[in-house]
Amino acid sequence: MRQLKLSRAFTLIEPGPVVLVTTHDVGKSNIMTISWTMVLDFTPVFAITTGDWNYSFTALRKTGECVIAIPAVDLLDRVVGIGTCSGADTDKFAKFGLTAVAGKIVKAPLIAECVANIECKVVDVVSNHSIVVLEAVAAHIDATRKEKRTIHAVGDGTFVVDGRKFDRKKMMASKLPPGL
């Protein structure tokens, strides 16, 4: 996986894909499936909705670190599987045949099988809305991966995969952030 410029990392989250969020605490790594995410700033800063209902939340709060990994459609069944069992009694890396790779800055692992991985630090928790605010500190992309189409959760048990692309860079020029 090669490093991705941090100024481009928000382009991984803005389209709204389902993501996998890894944590690492007391020698144990875990993964949760999250589809409630949002970009807050180009710098980049992200919000995710999570709380006590996710086993990973305790590690996330305690360590203040996580990795947002972006799976492609060939991982769909593993993404659903990860979202429907708990790290309390499951080693999800082992169960789902995923490879934990050391990141550059945080202790939470990257997932080798994903299209991209964003190392993040928790900068705030807005408890009354269950929002965790994350700042990206490093980003990695697998440029050699052929299947790059990401997955969008509808929320009713169905999913939509990326389809056709449209380029509107010229029309958008006045609104694009510098350094992209």
Next chain:
Amino acid sequence: MRQLKLSRAFTLIEPGPVVLVTTHDVGKSNIMTISWTMVLDFTPVFAITTGDWNYSFTALRKTGECVIAIPAVDLLDRVVGIGTCSGADTDKFAKFGLTAVAGKIVKAPLIAECVANIECKVVDVVSNHSIVVLEAVAAHIDATRKEKRTIHAVGDGTFVVDGRKFDRKKMMASKLPPGL
């Protein structure tokens, strides 16, 4: 447009489409394009990232109301156009040939050309992160519209349209909210 059960409204936002947000203040309706959105709760509660940089923000704060309209891909150029001009000097409904329709509860208008419209009330503003928390109070869907594929902004001036669908309802059964 027929009414959509409120318990299903989060399924319009969870996949991460670009949305149009309408407001209405002092006899004037406006529209902004927003791609930074997130589901916060199934009830449904949504977060959007916005602030003083959007002309609509003043009306949103003052009236405490808006409509989240979901455009399909045939509206892409209008969605980009709406996002690259300002309501300060533009009547966007007129300029982009969109039809304002009265909602059921809020004064902000529905957009007739969109796939769906969600009437919302502001329940909180998390100012330090520019997050506006919205509670949906009514939802409408155009069941007769043929083109329903929504648009996902990448953030670099390119867009990805909904592609193939996958059904994983059986695998997800334990995690789906009641009343869907």
